[in-house]
Amino acid sequence: MGKGESTREAILRHAIVVASRVGLSGLTIGRLAQELDLSKSGLFSHFHSKEALELQVLEYGAARFVENVVKPALAAPRGLPRLQALFDRWLTWSQSDPSSGGCFFVAMATELDDRPGPARDLLVRLQRSWIDLLAGVVAAAIREGQLRPDSDPDQLAHDAYGAMLAYHHASRLLDDPAAEERARRSFASLLDARRTPAS
Amino acid sequence: MGKGESTREAILRHAIVVASRVGLSGLTIGRLAQELDLSKSGLFSHFHSKEALELQVLEYGAARFVENVVKPALAAPRGLPRLQALFDRWLTWSQSDPSSGGCFFVAMATELDDRPGPARDLLVRLQRSWIDLLAGVVAAAIREGQLRPDSDPDQLAHDAYGAMLAYHHASRLLDDPAAEERARRSFASLLDARRTPAS
């Protein structure tokens, strides 16, 4: 890995933390340069435009999400255990180090939902594939006979996302100490309502 | 209502629409002035500071929410009907006119959750009182014997908020045409899981 590549990664790593807190529009070249002890132009030359920086931040975030949430959870046996592992990792990711501003993608989702452009398009693709992944694991759990066959995988994926968003809201805005417990309860209820009697 | 008061209200009315889309930080004095055919300084003189403008926008949004969601729903008989009316009105409010950027408070919540200051403090108070109101109506439904007595009102309020956030995400970011249907289903499931056999 050349020098340029390593500083580029350092930039992106820090940019994610900043963007989680102040959004992509609040993510400033000047601020980024100052906090990383670089010159504005030196940092800028890695990306050639603000928009390219934003896209790379999104892609880097997605890569980290796959690395820390998806990949480890896929080690769990398919069906319900894998679904539970995904949710657990997801929750852990949302907490992450306290310095980080919660789940990066939650912040991006509400910022970009009204801002057309390549960044929004990319985020939509990423989020769709994540929800589809969730729904796929749900479908597997149905095939395994762990969830009732009339369960709607997309609806469950949608509701699981809602539980995460509610957790984020309660935890980060309202400082509710019971937020994590509530999130786990929400998710457990979603599963219980669909569980087969046998399982 | 004097001249000043009426233009101040026109400013706030438009500011809410803008802020729903681009956030409070994206809400610019210059932009606001341009879109309302005022001079920057003329508009500014109504508020004396950007922060005061932000606070008034939040307060104005809260007043509109109470007017359009809370007050009409309180006309429904207490207990479950009132809870359902609140959710229905809430959903309608989130859709509102298509020009508006979805639920104003959803946008504010994720923007301000990592930005300490008076604006965040005010928003936290507003959101807490809204969730407490929801929980109160749930508690009434329990006393009425419509929901099982072991139901946790705070958890249900929390989950209802999650359903709204998931709706917002699916509808505004993912352009999911089934978003509204999913939101209604989510909320119905929340109630069904807690309904008393008799009701």
Next chain:
DNA sequence: GCACCGAACGAACGATCGTGCTATTTTCGG
């Protein structure tokens, strides 16, 4: 008719935004 006041305007401020140029330094293969 004169004094006053609220409302709005135009111009300017320092700061910061993203973005180009041109040097200068640093890195690294031969």
Next chain:
DNA sequence: CCGAAAATAGCACGATCGTTCGTTCGGTGC
């Protein structure tokens, strides 16, 4: 160890940010 290439710095630009100041204009009370 040298020279090409990559990485970074320095400086400047037009635009826009929030904010301040002095001024103008229409209306209202005395």
